[in-house]
Amino acid sequence: MSLADAVTGLSYGAAGAQRLDADDCGRLAVLIDERLHAAGAEGELETVVVTGARHQLVMHLLPGYGDPLLLTVALERERANLALVLRHLSRYPAQEAA
Template sequence: MLSSLDVALGGTLTTQGLSGAALVDAVTGLAYATLGDVSGSQDACETADIARTRLHRAGVEGELESIIVTTATQHLVTLQMERTGDPLLLCANVDRDRTNITWALRDLARHADDLLR
């Protein structure tokens, strides 16, 4: 039987070009749910921590919202989701040739809201 979290995460796969998604605890790296190919999301916590540290050192104010790492074939998207307690990361692998990254980010933000309900 699928949990409501699995169902909500499954909604992310309706985003064109998205091949996988994971919901990860931003502090521990524990994956609460994964679906599809999440190979690029394995180091999302470390990447987010490095980005936060480097941005802070550079004097950038505000919270980290997203990280997009682009390779020759895909975008590895990490969205930080604020909640009570430790933040969550929504990580997704998006095929560069099959999607528009702007539309993918819009869809992922909408799905992130659904995951927190």
């Protein structure tokens, strides 16, 4: 798991056996967001899920009062419940700046 500034790529921390490079995850999220907008998608990117044979990668933007944070989690497909993870992530609503 890693937490990083979604704009600058500055890593705030990482934990777990699978160390994720916050900068690489941030660049991937920006690339996906740019390509979606180029294809005509509107609105903000919220969550990206990449699935593989053994792992699932979940990248979730946490908007707030400054730059959004990018929370990235690598899940073992056999042990994780992706639906439950996505449900828990949806509990963090966007905070409006005062």
